[in-house]
Amino acid sequence: KNQVEQSPQSLIILEGKNCTLQCNYTVSPFSNLRWYxxxxxxxxxxxxxxxxxxxxxxxxxxxxTLDADTKQSSLHITASQLSDSASYICVVIPSTGKLIFxxxxxxxxxx
Amino acid sequence: DAMVIQNPRYQVTQFGxxxxxxxxxxxNHNVMYWYQQKSSQAPKLLFHYYDKDxxxxxxxxxxxxxRRPNTSFCxxxxxxxxxxxxxxxxxxxxxxxxxxNEQFFGPGTRLTVL
Numbered sequence: 001k002n003q004v005e006q007s008p009q010s011l012i013i014l015e016g017k018n019c020t021l022q023c024n025y026t027v028s029p030f031s032n033l034r035w036y037x038x039x040x041x042x043x044x045x046x047x048x049x050x051x052x053x054x055x056x057x058x059x060x061x062x063x064x065t066l067d068a069d070t071k072q073s074s075l076h077i078t079a080s081q082l083s084d085s086a087s088y089i090c091v092v093i094p095s096t097g098k099l100i101f102x103x104x105x106x107x108x109x110x111x
Numbered sequence: 112d113a114m115v116i117q118n119p120r121y122q123v124t125q126f127g128x129x130x131x132x133x134x135x136x137x138x139n140h141n142v143m144y145w146y147q148q149k150s151s152q153a154p155k156l157l158f159h160y161y162d163k164d165x166x167x168x169x170x171x172x173x174x175x176x177x178r179r180p181n182t183s184f185c186x187x188x189x190x191x192x193x194x195x196x197x198x199x200x201x202x203x204x205x206x207x208x209x210x211x212n213e214q215f216f217g218p219g220t221r222l223t224v225l
Contacts, residue, residue, distance in 0.1 A: 034213075043115075043201050043216030044154070089153065099214065101153035 002027040004092050004102035012108045017080055021105045023073040023090030031097070035064050035075045036089040038104070044089055047075070080109045114138070115217035117202050123223045124192050132187040132220045134202030143185040144214065145177060146201040154201055160185060161207065189222075197224045 036044035048057040048064040061078045090102040124130040146154035158167045176188040203214040
């Protein structure tokens with residue numbers, strides 16, 4: 001069964017600190033993987049997108065990594081800001097095209 | 112700016128009273144999706160339109176219907192809302208020409224059922 005699991009479920013960090021969110025998947029065959037940011041009460045917004053041949057992709061302070069052999073991805077946030085408080089969703093797209101969502105990690109950045 | 116727009120942002124309805132949620136897009140994408148997202152859960156695909164072709168997910172209740180009168184607009188109709196239908200409803204679009212199937216989401220409509 002195609003699944004996407006994220007950890008931790010929730011995370012609290014202080015402003016300015018770094019953090020790393022994890023995503024493990026069992027989706028096969030695999031097309032690409034995305035990380036979305038979802039602010040409370042808003043729709044998801046794409047942060048990064050990677051194909052199976054890419055190992056890393058950056059978008060400002062967000063850096064995503066992908067290990068297609070171990071089927072793991074991570075999202076690293078550098079120098080966190082209060083506006084980073086949101087849910088971060090790992091989404092894996094199999095070759096069939098239907099999105100498979102993780103449950104998300106809720107990040108809270110405190111001053 | 113090209114975008115996905117959902118109206119209303121917040122909708123309150125009574126148990127059993129039909130409600131319609133609206134989605135419009137200026138991206139000229141040929142695929143439109145409706146998702147249901149309950150609190151602290153991942154979005155769940157209800158159905159999608161590929162051009163005019165309607166594709167229903169197997170586990171989507173009959174209570175949920177959809178209409179797409181043209182490329183720009185798509186509606187979600189809930190015929191008899193129950194308390195369990197209270198959720199965020201997300202509309203998304205994509206183009207079949209995008210090999211990565213990237214979906215662009217609207218801001219969502221928060222539905223409350225009293």
